[in-house]
Amino acid sequence: MGWLAIALIALAGWLIWTGRLQRMTVKDGMALGAALVGAVMAAKGKPVAGLPLLVGSALFFLARSRKGRAQGRPPVVPATAEGLARARALLGLPPEADAKAVKAAHRRLIASVHPDHGGTEALAAEINAARDLLLRHLKSGPGQA
Structure with a gap:
C-alpha cells in the first residue's frame, strides 16, 4: 500500500513537473482516471484488477512524453x-x-528584444537561432561551410 501511494505521488509530481496538468487533454484525463481506479482497486486488495490499469496509464504517459520529445526537436x-x-x-x-x-x-541583444521587455517573440527566436547556428558552426569547426 505504501509503495502505491509513493507511485501515485511520483506520477502527480511528474505531471506537474512536465506541465501536463496545465495542458491536459481528454485522453490524459481518462488515463489519469484509470490510474486512480487502478490504485483504489489495488489498495482494496484487488491488485490483479488494478495493476493493469496502473501499468496501462503509466505506459500511456510514457509514450506521450517520448512522442512529444521527438517532435519537439527542430531539424538541424x-x-x-x-x-x-x-x-x-x-x-x-x-x-x-x-x-x-x-x-x-x-x-x-536578447535583453533588448525579449518579449518580456517589449520585443517580439519572432525577433527573439531569430536571434536565438542565429546564436545556435554560430555556436554549432564553431563547435563543428570554423573551417567548414
Whole structure:
C-alpha cells in the first residue's frame, strides 16, 4: 500500500513537473482516471484488477512524453556561408568572432528584444537561432561551410 501511494505521488509530481496538468487533454484525463481506479482497486486488495490499469496509464504517459520529445526537436539545418553571414550580421559580429563573443552579443541583444521587455517573440527566436547556428558552426569547426 505504501509503495502505491509513493507511485501515485511520483506520477502527480511528474505531471506537474512536465506541465501536463496545465495542458491536459481528454485522453490524459481518462488515463489519469484509470490510474486512480487502478490504485483504489489495488489498495482494496484487488491488485490483479488494478495493476493493469496502473501499468496501462503509466505506459500511456510514457509514450506521450517520448512522442512529444521527438517532435519537439527542430531539424538541424546545415550552416551555409550565406546563413552564417546573416547570423553574424544580425548579432553584429565580425567573421572571426569566437563562442564567447557570440554569447556576449546574444545576451546584449536578447535583453533588448525579449518579449518580456517589449520585443517580439519572432525577433527573439531569430536571434536565438542565429546564436545556435554560430555556436554549432564553431563547435563543428570554423573551417567548414
